[in-house]
């Protein structure tokens with residue numbers, strides 16, 4: 072079966088089109104396959120943060136459907152970095168450059184964007200729906216929503232905002248020392264332990280540093296994965312919270328979001344009814360074309376897999392190096 076190794080801001084995935092399977096996968100087999108492929112020690116070519124499973128959409132109004140399987144086998148409702156790469160994949164399959172992709176809770180607009188650099192193609196994707204309601208985050212606290220408040224159960228003086236986009240995010244704006252410290256891992260590990268009373272289903276946790284007006288740095292510990300180079304939904308959610316908490320910025324401003332894996336651009340939009348959605352604009356890099364036997368992959372045997380590099384990773388790394396100049 073053929074797959075693509077891809078990334079957005081070095082948040083990396085295997086794109087697995089269902090059409091490429093030699094036999095259909097049960098839900099349990101899809102979960103196991105993601106765990107086998109993504110394992111950073113025993114997985115395929117260094118593993119990945121997740122699998123993006125692409126199937127036909129509900130009708131001709133969408134070019135396809137993206138399902139997001141985290142490295143631990145859990146399924147998420149959305150993946151911003153992944154959606155850019157799936158959009159590019161579907162664009163190559165259909166010839167379309169402005170279309171919709173079905174996701175768990177919404178059909179989302181995607182469109183080709185100007186390349187971020189030579190050899191670094193980019194896509195612009197819609198991040199939506201957005202909710203601050205505790206029930207939409209599966210967050211168990213004694214209030215309807217959490218916006219820039221401390222959470223005593225976390226044993227921290229930091230203030231947090233919780234928002235679903237639609238996967239759940241808990242975000243705190245911090246200074247540089249805290250951004251780079253141990254607190255993020257301590258809090259995120261606890262909230263993703265499967266036992267805590269606040270987020271029984273887990274949550275993506277991000278610390279954000281404001282670098283300048285409309286320029287932020289986002290570091291994320293992801294539900295179902297751990298620390299990643301970037302999290303597209305987290306960067307979009309952080310941009311929304313930034314626009315709400317910092318009067319220096321406004322909706323429709325273009326925000327530069329730096330992350331450990333590179334850089335994206337975001338824009339926060341507000342509809343007539345007051346609801347929000349975001350644009351996430353960033354690279355959609357194809358690293359390698361992969362081919363392997365499905366049965367081998369299910370066993371975690373990657374010895375016979377073929378791996379053909381596209382050459383795009385070198386271009387992406389040059390793009391990142393130039394960011395730092």
Ligand SMILES: N[C@@H](CCC[C@H](N)C(=O)O)C(=O)O
Nearest residue numbers: 147150151152238302303304
């Ligand atoms: N890295 C993704 C988010 C993937 C899902 C997340 N780990 C969750 O479980 O909600 C992104 O780019 O948004």
